[in-house]
Amino acid sequence: MKKLINDPRAVVNESVEGFGIAHADLVTVHPDPLFITRKDAPVQGKVGLVSGGGSGHEPLHAGFVGRGMLDAAVPGAVFTSPTPDQIIPATTAVNGGAGVLHIVKNYTGDVLNFETAAEMAEAEGVAVRSVLVNDDVAVEDSLYTAGRRGVGGTVFVERIAGAAAERGDDLDGVTAVAQRVVDSVRSMGVALAACTVPHAGVPSFDLAEDEIEIGIGIHGEPGRHRIAMEDADGITQRLLDPIVADLSLTSGDRTIVMVNGMGGTPASELYIMFRKVAQLLDGLSVTIERSLVGNYITALEMQGASLTILRVDQExxxxxxxxxxxxxxxxGA
Incomplete structure (x- = not known):
């Protein structure tokens, strides 16, 4: 294992400390218990947005703390859910009197710990709502979930719900917008090579040199198939087809598309994939209104990519x- 780390047990704390120093104009790091808030939190009269999950998926979630997105992010250990002891103070720290929305990826530990934290925060007088992100079309169940996993669609939920909160929507309104995004977004990923969790020191799964895993999870959970390596266009088609089917995309639909790197894929390869996505959607007369190409929700240094598509309306x-x-x-800011 070759990584730019010190003690494997200190990776998350040292990384978050560095993040806080680098972006001191945007965020405040609270070290014990560990969570990150936007610099001006709490914003009085605004719904607060809190998300979190295991570390190793950067820039999710801390990288999305700030104006127009999250008010707080709660990082767990690598690929491990944060605890209620972290989530509760993060929730109360961003409560500006209008309540707080929890955006939770559908992993068993995240769901249970955010539910516990919500109950405790409400006991302290904070109104809390939750939305569950479950956009991964690859599998119905995995090692970590009951139902579909929450993956790249989380970025879309945090962005659009964060914008609704910033314009002044109340808690029920922000929750409704977030749920609309959840209902309209789907993702699927592929792994070309595994990542190595620092405290484990060995790859999280094995792939032969000529194999890829279609439908991989962001923690290395198994996907739909393990197949021989294909070219970029073939792989992109394998990711797109289930998303199109699940969303029932049809002529005239408008979308936002994200081709996301898993941490170890060059930008040039992601743009090759986006090129094919654009060609395929154009063939269906589906419009790409906006796009993201880059690393937004990673799996440490996993070589691979994911595709996320949101069907959008004008709002x-x-x-x-x-x-x-x-x-x-x-x-715009």
Whole structure:
């Protein structure tokens, strides 16, 4: 294992400390228990947004803390859910009197710990709602979930719900917008090679040199098939087809598309994939209104990519385009 780390047990704390120093104009790091808030939290009268999960998926979630997205992010250990002891103070820290929305990826530990934290925060007088992100079409069940996993669609939920909160929507309104995004977004990923969790020191799964895993999870969970390596266009088609089918995309639909790197894939390869996605959707008379290409939800240094598609209406698009100012996503601000 070759990694730019010190003690494997200190990776998360040292990484978050460095993140806080690098982006001190945007965020505040709270070290014990560990969570990150936007610099101006709590924003009075605004719904607070809190998300989190295991570390190793950077820039998700801390990179999306700031104006127009999250008010707080709660990092667990690598690929491990954060604890209620972290989530509760993060929730109360961003409560500006309008309540707090939890955005939770559908992994068993995340679901249970955010539910516990919500109950405790409500006991302290904070109104809390939750939405569950379950956009991965690859499998119905995995090693970590009951039902579909929450993956790249989380970025879309955090962005659009964050914009709704920023414009002044109340808690029920922000929750409704977030749920609309959940209902309209789907993802699927592929792995070409495994990642290595620092404290484990060995790859999280094995793939032969000529094999790829279609439908891989962001923790290395098994996908739909393990197949021989194909060219980029063939792999992209394998990711796109189930998404199109699951969303029932038809002529005239408008979309936002994200081709996301898993941490170890060059940008040039991601753009080759995006090129094919654009060609295929154009053939269906489906419009790409906006796009993201790059690393937004990773799996350490896993070589691979994921495709996320959101069917948008005009309001979603306007919320997407509104100002956002975070470490990892920034425009109009």
């Amino acid at each position: 979603m698009l306007e919320l997407w385009d509104s100002p956002v100012h975070t470490a990892a996503l920034r425009w």
